Amino acid sequence: MAEDHTKLNGPDLAEGIALSDLSDGGKLVGHCGDEQVLLVRRGAEVFAIGATCTHYGGPLVDGLVVEDAVRCPWHHACFDLRTGEALRAPAFNPLACWSVEQRDGRIFVGEKRKRTPPKQRDGGSGQIPEKIVIVGGGAAGFAAAEKLRREHYQGSIVMFSNDEAPPVDRPNLSKDYLAGKAPEDWIPLRTEGFYSKNDIDLRLNANVASIDARSGEVVLADGARIPYDRLLLATGAEPVRLTIPGADQPHVHTLRSFADCKAIIAQAATARRAIVLGASFIGLEVAAALRSRDIEVHVVAPEKRPMERVLGPQMGDFIRALHEENGVVFHLEDTASSIDGKKVKLSSGDTLAGDFVVAGIGVRPRTGLAETAGLILDRGVVVNAFLETSVPGIFAAGDIARWPDPHSGENIRVEHWVVAERQGRTAALNMLGHGEKFVAVPFFWSQHYDVPINYVGHAAQWDEIAVDGDIAAKDCLLRFKREGRTLAIASIFRDTESLKAEVEMERQIT
Template identity: 90%
Template sequence: MAESHTKLNGPDLVQGIAFADLPDGGKLIGYCGDEQVLLVRRGAEVFAIGATCTHYGGPLVDGLVVEDTVRCPWHHACFDLRTGEALRAPAFNPLACWSVEQRDDRIFVGEKRKRTAPKQRDESSGEVPEKIVIVGGGAAGFAAAEKLRRERYQGSIVMFSNDEAPPVDRPNLSKDYLAGKAPEDWIPLRGESFYSKNDIDLRLSANVASIDARSGEVVLADGARTPYDRLLLATGAEPVRLTIPGADQPHVHTLRSFADCKAIIEQATTARSAIVLGASFIGLEVAAALRSRNIEVHVVAPGKRPMERVLGPQMGDFIRALHEENGVVFHLEDTATSIDGRKVKLSSGDTLTADFVVAGIGVRPRTELAEKAGLNLDRGVVVNAFLETSAPGIFAAGDIARWPDPHSGDNIRVEHWVVAERQGRTAALNMLGHREKYAAVPFFWSQHYDVPINYVGHAEQWDEIAVDGDIAAKDCLVRFRREARTLAVASIFRDIESLEAEVEMERQKT
């Protein structure tokens, strides 16, 4: 998804630069032929890698170098400086690497290196499974399947998804794609040929009815059975459905799947007004996307201010003001009680009129399969540090998993895209017997018009909010603390500080 660059920046690295022009720990952007290249110096070593993140094209020169890696400033992907390998989601594709030569106190970049397969990991404990089944076609399920093949796993992978579309880039569905600013070919995480080429048996519109843990089989709704040696539950979350009168009308939408998004876009092409129920991240991203289509938007939500539960009152007030500047009308401390055609009745007694309605009133983890299988539940599926459930050989990742977080010291469950992708990768390694603890710091981003909000860590409760900078000026770092310990950091246009906060949390485990 990186943008193509017509104008090349920086020096011609084939002609070389002075070694003194690249200080230790420094980064410098230049070009080789018609490609932008990032030089990074670590001590006496110099690395040359692709200059833009393979996720959304973030400029790595603005990122953070941590040991032998570089992290993207936009969405915290991480790459190996030596190999270019994408070490952390949301990036999956590696960066290109070039050979580097130092002579006469100058640095010269040579040929692009041939891609080499990632190093084989240390021997796993136990037998490598012959058959792995993944239930779920979202972020965690896709990331697990991709990682298994990247680790050169030779066994069978069957992936069941009850969606009709192959795994998609879900964050885009409420952001740029819904706003009409991203092409449709950005949406699939991989082209359809990826699955056949990598021998991943992706079965769409497949409904899994139960798990027979004793026989090691997944049972489908039609009675068919698929055996497994290891199983990953990555069933994700589903939208909370409206239950008020009129909620079942065709112009009342939720947004979770690619099909949901297309239905909203189709309605938006002729509509002039919309009502969004809920002032959550999804609800307000939808509101921003619809405003960019010049649709009149009213937001109805029960809270006093948007997103206060996650981001606190100061950020909540800022987000409200930002949306109001862009024409959104809020009806807070209010809820919809019925929908009669284009009329939406509110608990306050007011009536709003709109061409269509989008309900973003939350999601709930899809834990029914785990519950029927007798797995331990606690507001989600309980897993250990290796993402294994209470049943040996069955793992869980993504929105359903409640895991022991080494940073907060709590057992937590979060519904973040990047967390699901990273957990899918870790679960894949552990299904192969590698015993790798999941210890990544949670991260998510949200986009409202031209304002990105990055959030690192996890704070369900706090006793102090410390603001560095000016929220209203869109230049801030907001720390959420409990007992003087920073649990989470939200930021606007403070990319390096956000990355530094992530590193600091990684090093401060409880």
């Protein structure tokens, strides 16, 4: 995740390179001073920007240039070539930019340009709200607050979170941080000073009891009433809790919050064996992270294959084999029926011993506030293309939102981190009256040991999976099709093709 400055690659761009060394549409990495710089040529123009994505440090030279922007090959962040501005989550920080001069058939990179804040866009329709309240301290809530201030919104922002920690990089909690490969200072999305500096009233450990849509107020558990002109519901999802006997013991964990992750890490410090219930993305990422800590891991799940519902049978078999190669023991087509101390009894009658248990058996959207406020629900909070709910002035984003997806032609709800961040940004614009439809193609990634799986689009059902490449060789792209039309793509080490698939899906949106 951090850029390594110890070794500089490529030519010294201050001394210049031949223009002929950079073809139209081409990219080249060099350095200027002690920093890596990416050159991108677009026709007669040449741009010089930071060489690595500000999200996790992905190499932008391996990304895709689309119009005047470059997309990261790892997690599909997007940056403006002219300004370095982070245009799409999961990146929020801009790239550095350098001045470029062309003379005598050569390209020279000069001084780093002073950063200028993004220009304020033309005013939206209607009156700018004086008070915006955000309920939720996850991906969507954070992204909305950040975007509001980046759009020069001057009004009040109050953000309620029932978590004890400021917004964190939740995907890392089941990946590198849980594996012991990422320091704690990588986890907050922003330092605590960010919120005070940007006049965002972040209230942690805050429990919102109800929403009074008629009076335009949020009612807290202590009875306090906070008025709003626009409201964003970004309450996210909560883990499905085990209801079997013994599930309430302190060594039985779920993983959603920073505190949850720390509790698992503390338990792992002295443990020899763990039992993971569930072969979902979270469950198996936890399994991989715990194996990195040399803990014996047993996975219990009711499915015949891991992740088959989302990725299909071939990828499911591959994921199982990958985890087995790394020492994970599977107990599939089975479930836990009770937990007695360190013994987990299975429905098959078998018993497993483990020092602790992690339950990753799914999540549920937290729609209680929306329901009591009288919003229309359909397995989530129903929103229109602008992410506004059935009650004017109340918006919803993230895991709770069911929106009209222009690519699939269906109303969908997905529980993806990047989608939540992108929806938070779009909701922010629409609370300011900009009337921007949410048309982003869904994207998520999952990490298992050294194998990343990227997924673009959304395919709840398919009638064909077309496989290009070799799944077992970790070099493949799978197209999930229905009636001949590609709805989603999953890939392993096919980053450029994954980005091109995203662009193709975007262009199909009418």
